[in-house]
Amino acid sequence: MVDFDPEFEQELREGLRPRPAPTGFSNRVMLRVEKQASRPPLGFLHLPALRWALAGILILAVVIGGYRELQRRLAGERARRQVLLALHITGSTLQAIHNKIEPSNGGD
Amino acid sequence: MRLAPGEFRELVEAHQSRVFSIAYRILGDSGAAEEVAQDVFLNLHRNLDRLESAEHVLAWLRRVTVHRATDAIRRHARRPEFEEFRDEGNWLAAINGKSESPLGARVEQLVATLPPVQRSVILLRYQEDLPPDEIAATLSMPVATVKSHLQRALQLLRAKAKSTLKEYTRGRF
Numbered sequence: 001m002v003d004f005d006p007e008f009e010q011e012l013r014e015g016l017r018p019r020p021a022p023t024g025f026s027n028r029v030m031l032r033v034e035k036q037a038s039r040p041p042l043g044f045l046h047l048p049a050l051r052w053a054l055a056g057i058l059i060l061a062v063v064i065g066g067y068r069e070l071q072r073r074l075a076g077e078r079a080r081r082q083v084l085l086a087l088h089i090t091g092s093t094l095q096a097i098h099n100k101i102e103p104s105n106g107g108d
Numbered sequence: 109m110r111l112a113p114g115e116f117r118e119l120v121e122a123h124q125s126r127v128f129s130i131a132y133r134i135l136g137d138s139g140a141a142e143e144v145a146q147d148v149f150l151n152l153h154r155n156l157d158r159l160e161s162a163e164h165v166l167a168w169l170r171r172v173t174v175h176r177a178t179d180a181i182r183r184h185a186r187r188p189e190f191e192e193f194r195d196e197g198n199w200l201a202a203i204n205g206k207s208e209s210p211l212g213a214r215v216e217q218l219v220a221t222l223p224p225v226q227r228s229v230i231l232l233r234y235q236e237d238l239p240p241d242e243i244a245a246t247l248s249m250p251v252a253t254v255k256s257h258l259q260r261a262l263q264l265l266r267a268k269a270k271s272t273l274k275e276y277t278r279g280r281f
Contacts, residue, residue: 004262005262005266008262008265008266008269009234009262011211011215011269012215012230012234012265013234013237014211014212014215015211015212015214015215015216015234016129016133016212016215016216016219016230016231016234016235017212017235018125018126018128018129018235019125019128019129019132019212020125020128021124021125021127021128021142021145022128022138022142025120025124025128025142025145025146026117026120026121026124028142028146029120029124029146029149029150030116030117030120032146032150033116033149033150033153036150036153036154
């Protein structure tokens with residue numbers, strides 16, 4: 001814990017009195033203020049809220065696009081599995097019929 | 109806050125010295141400090157509608173000036189053409205002899221040796237005469253952190269001042 005030294009603190013206060021601003025400072029500020037006031041309004045993309053909204057829409061579009069692509073792939077995969085299952089059932093049925101036919105052919 | 113035409117100039121003239129001093133004592137460069145101070149007032153002009161009273165304006169000016177000056181140090185430190193901002197020796201050379209009084213020059217030299225956060229805390233405490241809770245609100249940090257920065261900064265300053273400031277106040281310079 002540092003004990004505060006009133007004499008030293010007073011020296012700091014005296015040494016850190018505000019300095020005067022450079023000559024003509026307020027005139028230069030007022031010139032910039034007038035220039036800023038006479039400037040035409042900024043384009044709509046300069047509004048921060050609008051930029052955030054556009055960024056949000058873009059992100060949403062990417063997310064929705066990605067979700068739809070995923071759904072399309074899943075549907076394709078489901079259809080492929082159904083075709084394979086149908087082919088498998090057809091194959092099994094044909095094989096069963098073939099097995100039934102084969103023994104009678106062999107007996108002749 | 110609504111101002112009549114011409115009142116903004118009065119506002120600038122009333123606060124230009126404190127805003128410039130904070131920026132200068134954080135940056136150590138007159139040109140960079142003026143740039144920061146001008147930007148602060150331009151920003152104030154844009155945000156006047158949001159400020160409710162003269163006290164609010166003053167608190168806003170302190171907060172924005174400290175933050176902009178500290179940002180300028182960081183920005184300049186990343187750019188090789190502003191190498192001088194990193195060099196404490198150049199900082200000291202820049203302020204040496206430019207102060208209003210010899211005591212002021214010595215105190216500014218001492219404060220310049222502190223890290224930027226401690227420098228800001230010391231300026232708000234002794235230039236602006238703010239109590240720790242208001243410094244905490246200005247710098248958006250806990251009061252305990254402000255007190256700790258203040259103690260550490262004073263410890264450093266007193267150690268460095270032993271050989272210079274005390275001799276000066278005893279009239280040896």
